[in-house]
Amino acid sequence: MKTQTLSPAMFLQGLQDQGIAVTLAGDRLKIEAPRKGMITPELCEQLARRKAELIAHLSAPSISDLPPTPNGDICQCQRPATCYSDQGDPFCEDCRNQASRTQCAASSALVRVTSAPFFLQDVAGITEWTQNYQSLVVDLETTGIHEHLDRVVAITLGKPGKVAILDMRPYYGLPAEEQATWREVLHYLFHRDGITWIGHNLKFD
Ligand SMILES: [Zn+2]
Incomplete structure (x- = not known):
């Protein structure tokens, strides 16, 4: 099997095609195969x-679940x-990842920053990424110290x-309808x- 040159995604896909699942269990790899051998x-x-x-690769939020490639x-x-x-606006890969890439480059701890046009898809990816975690740290950045006037940044x-x-x-600049959708995915x-x-600082919602 020539696997040295395969990307992690293709390598895992190849295994998956054989029925072998490689998943993340905490900080370890978990391997499951239908037969021992x-x-x-x-x-x-x-x-x-x-x-x-x-x-x-497995820890990073997935961006592979994007809508079908526009023709x-x-x-x-x-x-x-x-x-x-x-x-539903068409984006090339560069423009799609621009915001996230620039900001993630600032810190190796940063795996994903949402970008406005892709907020719902990004949150879906983050939701999936955090699926196997039992505990997560969350922190809010707000505009000021007056809790009633503050906005979550x-x-x-x-x-x-x-x-x-x-x-x-x-x-805060979105139409009410889109704000409602954002709140919905966050709630989920x-x-x-x-x-x-x-x-x-868990007072949102
Ligand atoms: Zn572009």
């Missing part, structure tokens, strides 16, 4: 060698579009050393069973 010494060796990058649609930068925003959530930021600044994210939220 399928996890060969060669596969073990590959998994061990690629452990760090596989864990990094012939053009991004605002005139390049071919590869995805649609929450509102950003919500940080994750584990020490690995966090996602929900950029809430665009929320923060009200799942089985997760203990650790925070000192």
